Amino acid sequence: MRTPTTSGYTILGAGVMGLCTAVELASRGGRVTLVDPQPEPGPHACSWWAGGMLAPFCEGETAEEPVIRLGQTAADWWAAQGVEVIRRGTLVLALGRDRAELDRFAARTREHRWMGGEELAALEPDLDGRFHRGLFFPTEAHLTPRVALCTLRARAAALGVAFARTAPEGQRIDCRGLAARDALPELRGVKGEMLVLRLPDLALSRPIRLLHPRIPVYLVPRGGGIYMLGATMIESAQRGRASVRSVMELLSAVYALHPAFGEAEILEIGTDARPAFPDNVPRLIRRDGTLFLNGLYRHGYLMAPALARMAADHLLSGEPVELLQ
Known part of the structure; x- marks a missing residue:
């Protein structure tokens, strides 16, 4: 397995995708800096306004197969981070x-x-x-997104994640959501x-x-x-x-x-x-030395944990992972 880079990982964007990725990397020993003009969770983030439904089978009405399959692991991941997950279907x-x-x-x-x-x-x-x-x-569940974001930020801080407004050196991981259209025009x-x-x-x-x-x-x-x-x-x-x-x-x-x-x-x-993205399937994209995690569509809390795990697997092992382009 590849060891964490000596210069660490710089994650752009402190919404649900950025926080999940920061926690996943830091919990595996990575040195992580999370960069956002407003690193505290709040209404500036799209994930602040989410429903928080962890409902992979209901989403299967319109979602593609990876969303249904990978989304089934979300409830356990959130619970493992200390977030209250309500499992009432x-x-x-x-x-x-x-x-x-x-x-x-x-x-x-x-x-x-x-x-x-x-x-x-x-x-x-x-x-x-x-x-x-x-x-x-x-088998489906739900959580309260604003509480989950604040809990995840506290978890990241406890794991040693640094929070900054400007990006230091390090492997860049772009989790800026729609703001990343400057580099991902297909969004x-x-x-x-x-x-x-x-x-x-x-x-x-x-x-x-x-x-x-x-x-x-x-x-x-x-x-x-x-x-x-x-x-x-x-x-x-x-x-x-x-x-x-x-x-x-x-x-x-x-x-x-x-x-x-x-x-x-x-x-x-x-x-x-x-x-x-055009097919509504989230993915990881390697482009110009940056790893992008984006395209969560309406599946933010359902799919961010899976993408974060894939990003950590890829960065630490160097092997290709599902949904990587």
């Missing part, structure tokens, strides 16, 4: 008029089971009587919009995906009556305000899930652009 539902969407989703995914109304009510009592059938993915932006709601009177305990032919949504519980509602997928690199149309559609969907959300308090509306 994922519930997929559809309104009566959209029941064909549920059949289509079932045909394109695996590791689920059908549930009738009574079983659904046993899982989520506050949905009693609202849905007569649904899909349950029991595109996919805008996602989300809301944070508070509704203490409703107690849902696991992520719920509500299918719709045009704008499927997901609802992720954060605890204490707080829910993250997302998310749109708009082909745009624009970072800024959410559109009125998107907010109205998201709120309409969650109201259809349960009318009690009509009384929810909107705590936050957020938006950012996810980096994606």
Whole structure:
């Protein structure tokens, strides 16, 4: 096995990909400097606005095979870093008029089971009587992204990772997301919009995906009556305000899930652009002496651990790894 370079590793970008890579390299003895204008986790990072669903089988509806396979290791990796991972599965539902969407989703995914109304009510009592059938993915999990980022930063610091605003010498690893388009012009932006709601009177305990032919949504519980509602997928690199149309559609969907959300308090509306390659598969790219880890698309917390492990394997052993170009 190759030993860590004497000049160390310089990671550009302190979002979820940069932090995962820093922790993975440092835990194997690498000397790591993490470079970002704002190295503390915050709203400047795309990963701040994520849903945090570790749902490889649900993502299999549209994702390619590597995402499904490699994403299955994410929950254990996050738990090993000290992040609270909630393993209560994922519930997929559809309104009566959209029941064909549920059949289509079932045909394109695996590791689920059908549930009738009574079983659904046993899982989520506050949905009693609202849905007569649904899909349950029991092995899936979720986490709270902002807590995970802060926990991972603390873990990196404990492992000796240095944080800087300018890059020292060393093997460069570029994890800048969409900002790396200056070197990876094939990257595109996919805008996602989300809301944070508070509704203490409703107690849902696991992520719920509500299918719709045009704008499927997901609802992720954060605890204490707080829910993250997302998310749109708009082909745009624009970072800024959410559109009125998107907010109205998201709120309409969650109201259809349960009318009690009509009384929810909107705590936050957020938006950012996810980096994606044309095929929506993340990868490692060797270019001009730099190793790029990018293209996480909507799979940031699901795929960043796998890419970080691949990067460490490649840098320490020199051998080719999966998803490396």
